[in-house]
Structures are given as C-alpha cells and as structure tokens.
Amino acid sequence: MITRVEVVARRGPGGRTVLPVVRASGQLAVRRTGPTTIHLVATAFGPLGGDDAEVSLVVEEGASLTVHTVAAAVALPAREGDRPSVQRVRAAVAGALVLAPEPTVVTARAHHRAELTAELAEGATLAATEHVLLGRAGEEPGRWTGTTRVERAGRPLLHTTVALGPGAPGWLPPVAPRAYAATVSVGARLPVATGQDAVRLPLDDGWTATAWGTELHTVVRALAALEGVGEEVA
C-alpha cells in the first residue's frame, strides 16, 4: 500500500504555528494534538512488506512542529516474496522540528527500511529519535535498515546507515543487538560521552547518540542517560 503524508508548519499571527497543509492518504492519518504537535495515526495493521510510506514535512522559519505516533509500528513480512516495508521521512526545516515516534517492532522474516532525510536551513533545529526492537517476545528477530542523512545549509552533517538483524552486513555475533535506539539533535553541540553499549558523538552544532542491547527499555534508558550527560558545550 502507498501512504503519503504532507504537513507544512508555518509561523502564523502572533507567532503561533499554523498548519496550512495537512494531507494524508493510505495507512496514516494526521491529528493535531497541540499547538505545535501532531500525531500520526495508523489506520491499518502493519506496515507489511512492500508497503511504501512517505512523510513530507516542511517547517518554515519561526514555526515549530513535533511529530508523534500513537502506537508502535509493527512491521510484518510481505505476504509473498521478501520485499521490505519502506518509510521515508523527508523534512525541510527552517524552524524547529521534533520527531518522536513510538518504537518500530520488526517481526520475524520482516524487513523494514526507515529513511530520514532532513535539510536544515542555517539556524534550524532538529531532534529525531528512533526506537527499534527486532522481533516480538519469543520471536526471531526481523531485519531493520535505517538511513539518516542530515544536511545543513547544503552541507552534509551526518549520513549513516545502520542495519540490524539476520543478514544485515555488520550484524554479527557477539554484538548482534535486538534493541536499538538513536537520537540526532541539531541546535546545540554536546561532547563525546560513552556508556555500556552506548555512545554519543558531537556534530557541528549538534550531537548524535546511539544505544543498543537486548531489551528496548534498558536501551532507551541508556540513551536517555547520554542525552543528559555532560551538558556543557564542548
């Protein structure tokens, strides 16, 4: 199934954010849940292998937008063949964007591809978090491939592809985690910090943190610890 979401956030009268464009078709609906907050609501089970979703977000200068989802996405294998499910988020940001979706759970034999491409203007801010769990309880891990590309003023700031699960290139014992969480943040620089299976790296005017392990809740805690460690600017 094809899913398309398009949201434009604009600075309106009095400085509050208005949403002149809100479009959704396919498996996601958009609900405005606060002055600068929307929730993406899954209207169908899945995604299934072969599904293709694209979320296009524009946050204009002076506007703020926070995007949540209402529930974990449970990626299921294709009914036939082994096509991945794909979700692309394309963001053009001159204001402030926060992406804070619920976790993605990739069930056995499923392969989910997540892509985030963010083009930031000078002075724009971004915080994007991703929580991934391979396999439901007692189930074999599925496969997840996540690509994050952040550009600022036309220059690449961060470009990484992390692949997890059976068959993924770098997912090899003894370090083959089922749970993974990552944040990329642009707006304030933080220095290097390390933890047990967790690392935070500075970016030009930002940082990215990654944590991995067996259980998602402990991984999310490890990530949160890094987000609060060493707040002084390097």
Place this chain on the structure above:
Amino acid sequence: MTAALLTLADARLPAGGHTHSGGVEQAIAAGLVRDPSSLAAFLLRRLRTSGAVAAGLAAATTLSSSGRHRGQVPSPVPLSPTSPSSEEPPAPSSSELVAALLRLDDEADARTPSPALRAASRQQGRGLVRVGRRAWPSTAWDALPSAPHHPVALGVAAAAGGLAPRDAAAAAAYLSISGPATAAQRLLAMDPITVAAVTARLSPEVDAVAEESLSRATGSPADLPADTDPLLDLLAEVHAARADRFFAS
C-alpha cells in the same frame, strides 16, 4: 590491475597505517577479539561497514580526479613511456576538482561522526598524501584539502597512479581489514600464518564490498555507501580516552 595497485595496498607503503589498529586494540580489550574466529567476525563487520564507506569514497574520488564521469580518461603526469599518452583530454579544471574533492571530504566527515575515527582517517590521509605525492606526481594532489580523509587521499593516489575507480575501491576495502589483522596478530601474538589465512579467506567478501561500493560511486556523492557500525564508534572513543594504548586508533 597494475603494480601501482599492489604498491598502494602494500603494508610497507610508509603512509602511517601501521600505527592504527582499526578498533582491534579496543576490541581485544573488550574481549570481542581473542582468537582467529572472533578476529574474522570483527574484520568482516569492519569490512562491510567502514570498509564499504571507504571503498565508495575512494572510487568516487578516483572518478572525479580522473574526469571519467565526464567521459574523459585520466591524464596523470607522465612517469614513464607506458603512461597515458598526450592525445587524451585534460583532467577536470583545478577549481572544479577542488570543489569535488571538498564535497567528497565533507561526505566522509558526515559518515564519520566519531572524532577519534575522524582524526585517525585524516592522520592516515595526510600520511598517504606525503608518500603519494612523491610516488605518483600529479596536479590532483594540490586540489586536496589539507589532511584529507584517508579514502579521499587514496582515491587521488589511485588516479595519480593511473588506476581505475575499481582499483581504488578494492584497495580501500582490502586496507580496511589488512591493517587491523596485522594489529591483532601483534597484540595477541597470533600465528602469522593463521592471520594471513583469516585475511585471505575474506577475499571474496573484499571483492563483493568493492564491487557494490563501486556501483554506488557513479551517482551523486549523497548516494555513496554510509554503512555504520555504532560498535566501532564506541570502541574508537573508549580507546581514544585511554592513556595506555599501543596503537593510535
């Protein structure tokens, strides 16, 4: 393939690679590498992530430096009667090349967020420029930023040596495991024949990574491989903070 490729991938090329372990020293400290099979697994994950990224960047750099993407063929400074003849069109203008190499160096930075890995890459890039300039004189060296990322320097070296993007990708992929394998051998006092066998058995994987990375080197630099292993980032940063390390990275 030519002897220039063998020289480029030779551990004896004094480009400073021998002072880097590619994360192996810290992987040993963390108990992740301790014997031939765990070394093979570590080398494979390194090859398929940072090796793939290096191979893509190196191939794209060779392509830019030799002007092949504009339907041209390389025109390095003639070194010998077997060097390309003068009937070939010129390489891209120097300002074009400067911009292209800077763009590739930026892409390397974006794919290397770890400060420790960035420093290691730039240190080895600078070392390669030093020896490459003398070994394969070419105006392309002057178009590089100072202390470029190693794969970018490698791509220029390949172009200056009259090699193809495919050769640059192969050298980058091979170098992503050969140095770390030697480091493991030294640190664990492993049998050199065993380590040589571990490395040699990864040859099909090296070829596959080089081929795949090459196939993604002809388009936009944004499409180059970006495969990342957060474990390598963590090992590099913990290693950089140690006072008792033997290798630079």
